[in-house]
Amino acid sequence: MSLRVLKPGLQTTVQDLGRPNHQIDGFPTSGVMDQPAAITANLLVGNPASAAVLEFFMAGPTVKFTVSTFIALGGADFKATLNDQPVDPNRCYQVHEGDRLAIGHAASGRIGYLAVTGGLQVAPVLGSRSTTLRLQLGGYSGRPLQAGDDLPIEEHLTLPGYYHRHTKGAAPVSKDTTATISVLKGPQWDWFDPASRESFLDTTYTVSNQSDRMGYRLSGPTLQVPDQSMLSAATVMGAIQIPASGQPIVLMADRQTTGGYPLLAVIASADLPTFTQLAPGQTVQFNLIDQAEAQTRLEEGRRTINQLAQKLRSAAFLPPYGITRVANQRIATLFEEE
Structure with missing residues (x-):
């Protein structure tokens, strides 16, 4: 079978x-x-x-x-x-x-x-x-x-x-629309100068063709990379790392387990599904939110799934x-x- x-x-x-x-x-x-x-x-x-x-x-x-x-x-x-x-x-x-x-x-x-x-x-x-x-x-x-x-x-x-x-189901962002994706400050947010942080939030990035299950590379203005060394740290899906090129990379499901690039921001879990569905050539802007808002939106998403499960159980x-x-x-x- x-x-x-x-x-x-x-x-x-x-x-x-x-x-x-x-x-x-x-x-x-x-x-x-x-x-x-x-x-x-x-x-x-x-x-x-x-x-x-x-x-x-x-x-x-x-x-x-x-x-x-x-x-x-x-x-x-x-x-x-x-x-x-x-x-x-x-x-x-x-x-x-x-x-x-x-x-x-x-x-x-x-x-x-x-x-x-x-x-x-x-x-x-x-x-x-x-x-x-x-x-x-x-x-x-x-x-x-x-x-x-x-x-x-x-x-x-x-x-x-x-x-x-x-x-x-959730409708993917249309190809001619710029997606707005919420992020939280990453562990190295304060390493970046104010101009780089402002540029990151003001820039419209394009999802490049160099995007797969390990990570999505974004194309946009080059960010100033902090002149500091760091120890390798554990990675999470949605983490936005800034390598020496100054072009953001968003880590995905098959990411390496640790990384040594500074993490400027992390995509809010509630917006990860929307981001992962962006095809090469689509554009995205990032919106900074706090942990409380991120948690509230995550709970809303979980509630939607739980309501569907309950509906299907009752349908019997x-x-x-x-x-x-x-x-x-x-x-x-x-x-x-x-």
Whole structure:
């Protein structure tokens, strides 16, 4: 029982919530880049937030199912079809043996997710199924997917509340709009002179083509780098480091575990999903907020996820009641074959 890859898409990998407990051992956290999008897709198909999904950039894969199950797409706005019929994002769909899902290019945003009921059953490494490409660790043989790969999945014929399993996802920033991203002061904020700090907040940066799961490089006016040495320190996703070039680099999921460049600022966790979805060429400005505001906005995001989870649990008791009888499903399949 598998999900068979017919076309791999761009940088399609298996990811879950990563391995944060092993950064102290020198392993990158990895995991999905846009957590709310991946968690939402998982909830829609009845999975826990930690279930493994497919993550893809700019162009999605084409896959064939060898077993019946349920799926949902999340993240960026990818044009997709199931057996040549349009598929909406953030909605659960039932698929059967032989069905073909084709995910095209992103109309807006950058990163997409495919969740399957039961999750992708690749072997966990260090407590996670996430792929760390530069270490060839985890996921499916530690690499992006290729045509012909078979990813193990489970058969699922029923799903309570099926007809209620949809939601409105966060819309990515349009390509012709400058994103406003909130940041907090980084540990070396005071190392930078006032002119550099002001320039950082006033500048409209462009996401460069040198952007991947390790980090997004930004193009803009050169910042004055502090003439101070520092010991290497632990890194976090969203940290904005200023190397010798004076051009900011925003650290992402596959970042190194420690870094020796000064950290001017850190993107607020609530805005990380928006930032990760910015494609090369899109523009961004940073807005400084304090920790209290950052915490409030983070709690709002978590509350949204919790409300969706509660809605889907309650949907099991609302008509129409969903796909709940295995025998009915098997009989229906026999009639379809005739």
